[in-house]
Amino acid sequence: MALEYANRMNYVKASEIRELLKLTEQPGIISFGGGFPAPELFPVNEMIEISKKVMEKNGAQALQYGPTEGYRPLREAIAKRMKKVQVDAVVEDILVTSGSQQGLDFAAKVFIDPGDYIIIEKPSYLGAINAFRAYEPNFIDIELEDDGMNMEQLEKALKENKKVKFIYVIPDFQNPSGKTWSIEKRKKLVELANKYDIAVVEDNPYGELRYEGELFPAIKHFDTEGRVIFLGTFSKIFCPGLRLGWIDAHPEVLRKFILLKQGADLQSSTISQIEVATFLNEYDIDAHIEKIKVVYKRRRDLMVGIMKEKFPKEVKYTIPEGGLFTWVTLPEHINTRDLAVKALEKQVAFVPGGSFYAYPGHENDMRLNYSAMPDDLIIEGMNRLADVINEALK
Amino acid sequence: MALEYANRMNYVKASEIRELLKLTEQPGIISFGGGFPAPELFPVNEMIEISKKVMEKNGAQALQYGPTEGYRPLREAIAKRMKKVQVDAVVEDILVTSGSQQGLDFAAKVFIDPGDYIIIEKPSYLGAINAFRAYEPNFIDIELEDDGMNMEQLEKALKENKKVKFIYVIPDFQNPSGKTWSIEKRKKLVELANKYDIAVVEDNPYGELRYEGELFPAIKHFDTEGRVIFLGTFSKIFCPGLRLGWIDAHPEVLRKFILLKQGADLQSSTISQIEVATFLNEYDIDAHIEKIKVVYKRRRDLMVGIMKEKFPKEVKYTIPEGGLFTWVTLPEHINTRDLAVKALEKQVAFVPGGSFYAYPGHENDMRLNYSAMPDDLIIEGMNRLADVINEALK
Structure with a gap:
């Protein structure tokens, strides 16, 4: 064989x-x-209460299929929560995903034809690099300085390469380096993305886990044209075993992701979505x-x-x-x-x-x-x- | 933009x-x-008991990351359950997926380069057709008769097209037609797959829901060379809201699917996996x-x-x-x-x-x-x- x-x-x-x-x-x-x-x-104790409550109140709904976009009350709670990183979101901007890893896979699937270019930080998250590789891109890696990418290198790369599809960054406490982008570089990144008309994939699993100072605004906060695709997750601020994350993107862009999710796994777990929505709405996640x-x-x-x-x-x-x-x-x-x-x-x-x-x-x-x-x-x-x-x- | x-x-x-x-x-x-x-x-009542039990006994484990292949006791229970359709499986043959829809997406992702051919039944499951389309194959659709594909048409297609990557079939109570493949055509399909050295993707979400007569052996039952990839799901025999299915394939082939799952969503929900394993092991699913x-x-x-x-x-x-x-x-x-x-x-x-x-x-x-x-x-x-x-x- x-x-x-x-x-x-x-x-x-x-x-x-x-x-x-x-x-x-x-x-x-x-x-x-x-x-x-x-x-x-x-x-764990809260989850015992929540799972009991969800089953008793919504058992049949929780165990049934639901919409691909996600459980609406969860999408609403996520949209509201985006304020933490100074992003104004509405429910139509939100797609629930099976962890933010699925958002990474979809980003590549939406944009990359074999041979296209994507720009990443150097170093970058290995799970993203591996997810992207399945779509056969060329990688352009840009030096990650203490306050974000080297912007000269970035613009040079954008100028030289016609087929750059997106820039992938983890601006807060980056995996693996722990580095955080400055406000200035966040702004500058959006300017460059606008100028060269490409998408930005902002991966933010840890942003809320800041141990000193104020939370930074997301790169998406500076996005005036709907080209930043923000990936969030409950894995680090709640728990990873439920496999729930989200994409916040302009509805026109998000539509593409929703179509891919239909084919990829129809929807994320209904029961987990109702449980997390219950936690967000009835408990104190902060x-x-x-x-x-x-x-x-x-x-x-x-x-x-x-x-x-x-x-x-x-x-x-x-x-x-x-x-x-x-x-x-x-x-x-x-x-x-x-x-x-x-x-x-x-x-x-x-x-x-x-x-x-x-x-x-x-x-x-x-x-x-x-x-x-x-x-x-x-x-x-x-x-x-x-x-x-x-x-x-x- | x-x-x-x-x-x-x-x-x-x-x-x-x-x-x-x-x-x-x-x-x-x-x-x-x-x-x-x-x-x-x-x-629902069983799920109330189970979720309480899982949280109290294994709370931290259930909410944590787990292996990409799946929760081992669930994989073991699935391997055992494959006997229902006369397939001898071991735990190394089983990958837990987020519904069998994910198995469909992965099958296409493992095998299809743009322009490759895949053979499907005519008609076939629209969720599969859509999932496959994302990998840009050419479809060859073979007339579905009351007892399975028209075998002459199938062999003709295999002879004519060099780049056929797999044959996709739903042999039991097909979606959408409700038709079931005869034992003879199941055997014949494996013979042809062996002869032309291609894979078979056997999608079996409803096989156990037979209202008269005996369960048929899966096509994988006749597979002597490890080329049949069997997709199963808990959506119809348990509940779809948990989003759990599985792939049963030869470990060498399965390895490819595991690699894709790492990039696609790391793993399926730990908590749901433990819950389903508990149901299979401590309750009476039959x-x-x-x-x-x-x-x-x-x-x-x-x-x-x-x-x-x-x-x-x-x-x-x-x-x-x-x-x-x-x-x-x-x-x-x-x-x-x-x-x-x-x-x-x-x-x-x-x-x-x-x-x-x-x-x-x-x-x-x-x-x-x-x-x-x-x-x-x-x-x-x-x-x-x-x-x-x-x-x-x-």
Whole structure:
């Protein structure tokens, strides 16, 4: 048997994180690998109340098919919530998706023909890069500085390449780097997108998890022409196991996404949508987010503290103002894939940085997650990791 | 603003059923349109018990990320359940999907490059045709006879076209026609697939809903080379609102689907998976299916009875041995899209047959669903529809 697959299957790769997940299921592993939220913060008791209430009140509706666009009260609650990032949204702007990962897949599916160009940050989220690869684009990666993309490089790329379909950015506490775009660069990005008439895909899973200062306005806040497609998710501010996210886009653009969703999975889970709508409308999600922030901030401080104290001076790292990740850059002669093997011998996991680049040749970074492990394991794991790094740099 | 979309967006169309759903949400409409299961049969009380139990026992796990392949106890239960259609499966053969619709999307994504050929039944499920269109294939549609595809036509098509990637069939109580493939044609299909070395996508959402006689072995039962990809779903035998289905395929083939799922939505809902696994392991799904069958059989008989009594002689229809649909063929000069407008004036909805063909020119069929409406509304709605048809044929 020699089944012939589509050309795209030559490009689709296993997510290093998803593969790592399997390893980290082993007991005893201290994992800074996945982007897992802390399970002890999940609102389990509230979910017990909510699921009972939804079943008793709306059981038959909750278990039935519903509209592709999503459960209307959830779409309304999401539209209202977009005010947090200073976006005025109406229900017609909102499509409920199965996590924001589905929004990434759809963005590529809506825009990309094989050989088209898309612009991404360098580095960028590996799950996005992999999702995009299935549509056979060419990647243009633009240096990510501490305050966002290098704007000169970006404009140069836009000028040179006729078939750029969209710019993909994660402006708040980026995955993997932890960096946040400045207000100025957000504005400038929209100006450039307007000038060159292309779409922007703004991926914002962590924006509300800011540990100091005020929430920034989304890039979509500056969008005057309806070309910014905003992806949100309940995975980090509520829980990922329900697989619910959303797209906020101009209805004309959103229409394309709705059509794709019909073919891709008809709709997201009705019951989960009603449950989340109930949580948003009858419970206090802001108080819940505050609780999360207290814990994650403390864990970030713990992790950064140990890096400061124990990592060799040549090792650089970001101190994110929010989100789940810090990004560690080692001297160029260090290969973090090799380092990961050594760390695993000491029962510590992280994601080597290479997967977060569209092109090979960047092997000296690593992404560390601080949200998933309890404080004592962060201390223990970071001490072990510091030993591994010190050993490698000796 | 003139965003440039991918070429595929020229082919992706709104599902007539999904659009119809919006209409049928209006109170007072008697809908034979969607493929909705009867909501009054959903195991609401069991779900109340199960969701409480899952949250109390496994709350944090249920709300967390899980593996892309699916929750292992659910995969095990599915593998065991494949015995119902005489397929020996192991856990490594099973990928949990977000409904079988996602399996359809993935099948196209795994195999189709623009311009490749796929073979489908004529007519075929419109949700599949639409999902496939997003990958820009050429369709070859093969006459569906009462016992399956016309095998001479099929072999001729396989001989003539070098780039056929797969054959897509719904062998049990087909959507839309209600027809079932004979054992002989199932065997013959696998022989041809082996001979021409191509894949078979077997879509089986209704197979267990057989109202008379024994369950047929799946086409996959005859698969000796691992080329049949079986799609199953809990939507019709349990409830669709959870959005859970599965793919049973040879692990080597399944690997491709798993990679696509990573990019498409990471995984299906953890909580729903644990809930369904709990239902399968601790409750009696076979008894539940028996309950469903009693009701649907009665509704089929009601619907068919009225067609027999009231429809004009020139009107043909299928009497399905299971599943959710009957397929009505009117004289060729009747356009069922026009008829649908007239029926809606009388508050009755159905899906015009044209959408179930890959190519235009088939406008005299209609699909009628008998699972979703209570008995009295089937009687009332079918009497109205008979009036509309009699009027049109006068």
